Amino acid sequence: RRLDRQVWDCATTPGQNVCKINFPGNPPHIHGRSEGEPERGPHNWPTMFQYGSTDVDKEYALIQDLSAWVLESFNLNGANNMGGTGADPPDYPYEQTRTFAHIEGGTTPPQVPYCPHGAAFYTATGSITHCAWEVYNDIMAHEYAHAIILHRYHDGQGNPIGVYYFREPASLDESHSDIMGEIFEYDRTGYTDWINGSGDPYGIPFRNLGNPHAVINPVTNLPYPDRYWDANVYCGNEEDGGAHTNSTIPSHAIYLFARGGEFNGCEIQGQGEQIAKLVSRRVWAHLDRYDGFSRAYTAFQNACDDLGTLEQCSELTKALQAVEIDQGGRCSGSAERAPSCAVNHSGNLSTSTLDGTPSSIFNQGQPFVLNITGATGGRQMGIYLVPSMGNRPPWQEMAPLSIVESSINVPIGSQNIRFVFDSDELYGDYEIVVDGNNDGHYQSWADAVTPIEVVVP
Ligand SMILES: [Ca+2]
Ligand SMILES: [Ca+2]
Ligand SMILES: [Zn+2]
Incomplete structure (x- = not known):
């Protein structure tokens, strides 16, 4: 050749x-x-x-x-x-x-x-x-x-x-x-x-x-x-x-x-x-x-x-x-599905008052707590407080919506993570999104959401 x-x-x-x-x-x-x-x-x-x-x-x-x-x-x-x-x-x-x-x-x-x-x-x-x-x-x-x-x-x-x-x-x-x-x-x-x-x-x-x-x-x-x-x-x-x-x-x-x-x-x-x-x-x-x-x-x-x-x-x-x-x-024309390879690391979310009483409705001015259990250890995850949305579209970008934006490091072997929010500036219906894959976008197969409401007493 x-x-x-x-x-x-x-x-x-x-x-x-x-x-x-x-x-x-x-x-x-x-x-x-x-x-x-x-x-x-x-x-x-x-x-x-x-x-x-x-x-x-x-x-x-x-x-x-x-x-x-x-x-x-x-x-x-x-x-x-x-x-x-x-x-x-x-x-x-x-x-x-x-x-x-x-x-x-x-x-x-x-x-x-x-x-x-x-x-x-x-x-x-x-x-x-x-x-x-x-x-x-x-x-x-x-x-x-x-x-x-x-x-x-x-x-x-x-x-x-x-x-x-x-x-x-x-x-x-x-x-x-x-x-x-x-x-x-x-x-x-x-x-x-x-x-x-x-x-x-x-x-x-x-x-x-x-x-x-x-x-x-x-x-x-x-x-x-x-x-x-x-x-x-x-x-x-x-x-x-x-x-x-x-x-x-x-x-x-x-x-x-x-x-x-x-x-x-x-x-x-x-x-x-x-x-x-x-x-x-x-x-x-x-x-x-x-x-x-x-x-x-x-x-x-x-x-x-x-x-x-x-x-x-x-x-x-x-x-x-x-x-x-x-x-x-x-x-x-079909619908987007969770990829078969996706693993949700964000754990289970619940909210409570500072003294630990479970609730999702808080008075304006009353600090409240996001509790995360079962998250995969050794990871960083974003936390976003965003306006409530019934059916959040896949891959929605979180940052532009967020009123509160933060992130946490999940320690290895941690059973319960607490994250405290201030509600002074809040009024109405919100959702807290934990970005389990920390990519700044919402996926139901990778992230977790929990709703809260802030009322004026
Ligand atoms: Ca090249
Ligand atoms: Ca995500
Ligand atoms: Zn070519």
């Missing part, structure tokens, strides 16, 4: 958009680089946007690094296991990996709408494109990973066709690419930030897999969703049915599986990037090209059963349940 790299340069001449390879430009520069050609050095048209860019050489080197990585990680001979990414022979041979640097070209406006600040994979040809200054580990691996999925499914003539690229199958494809991007970054540098777009010169990340809400989606102008019932889940037809938009739901699960953490009342012990990488590859052996999140829940578990330990797989199941991928989700 030997590489056949073709890195084309689409910005060779001011005002022109013709992509070229091994093309003599402003002497001594040669634009684009095919297999075996020497390093080209920086772009040298001083008046062009791409001046100084070494993207051609970076792409050339990254193709080799990615080929070596998929061989070592997955025993793949190139993304398509035929030596390259190409998908349309004879023009785009299977053995070849073709990329296009500076895809915006030499014109204003750029010749593609996703520049500046973007990259793409073309499924018709199996080619990768980059806007100038956007060639680095996670983006390059993201696009390269699309070639793996493109060549996973074939039509009746044997042509690679990838997933059915609409709604959830497309989101699973995008999620796979983001995860591979981060794990390639990890394997190369010993660290991943789980943020897609780590080398972006504009400092604008594309997606944050560990904390999806941290990035605003330019399509919806809302944060990316972190669970299947998030208000930010997109149910429309734009952007191929939310292909990138909803991809952060499964990505968040794989982040939790790799790194661990508390989410939605579930606590996941991180199992590391290596098993996350292998499961994220293996899952495609269990997925049809039309499959969505519901099938992916089972497929991920099957993939883990193939490769992982019982402990690893039970943490993966929790991570998937935490993001609710096993529920119908916001677009389904």
Whole structure:
């Protein structure tokens, strides 16, 4: 197996958009680089946007690094296991990996709408494109990973066709690419930030897999969703049915599986990037090209059963349940349920007067006591006094509502915790919420509530 790299340069001449390879430009520069050609050095048209860019050489080197990585990680001979990414022979041979640097070209406006600040994979040809200054580990691996999925499914003539690229199958494809991007970054540098777009010169990340809400989606102008019932889940037809938009739901699960953490009342012990990488590859052996999140829940578990330990797989199941991928989700019209992995640590609540007499009605000015029994020891929990609400919606944010906001540390082995409230400023119906998973949001499966009333005697 030997590489056949073709890195084309689409910005060779001011005002022109013709992509070229091994093309003599402003002497001594040669634009684009095919297999075996020497390093080209920086772009040298001083008046062009791409001046100084070494993207051609970076792409050339990254193709080799990615080929070596998929061989070592997955025993793949190139993304398509035929030596390259190409998908349309004879023009785009299977053995070849073709990329296009500076895809915006030499014109204003750029010749593609996703520049500046973007990259793409073309499924018709199996080619990768980059806007100038956007060639680095996670983006390059993201696009390269699309070639793996493109060549996973074939039509009746044997042509690679990838997933059915609409709604959830497309989101699973995008999620796979983001995860591979981060794990390639990890394997190369010993660290991943789980943020897609780590080398972006504009400092604008594309997606944050560990904390999806941290990035605003330019399509919806809302944060990316972190669970299947998030208000930010997109149910429309734009952007191929939310292909990138909803991809952060499964990505968040794989982040939790790799790194661990508390989410939605579930606590996941991180199992590391290596098993996350292998499961994220293996899952495609269990997925049809039309499959969505519901099938992916089972497929991920099957993939883990193939490769992982019982402990690893039970943490993966929790991570998937935490993001609710096993529920119908916001677009389904069903209702959000307690995740199966959720554990309520908040204990049992009751209220009393200072002398210990049980009551939930207090005179204004009379201090009262919240008693907590049976809370899990060794944890910190938030305490919020909020206006009464009949049916508190899941994931309501507590802080903006709260009249009193505090937190307690639950000692190990404690039988009874007392927390004293002052009622001077209170009048009417309230609820005390103990935030058992201390995430600042209300979940009936992770938190506890008790009502009180303050009256004027
Ligand atoms: Ca990254
Ligand atoms: Ca909570
Ligand atoms: Zn993508």
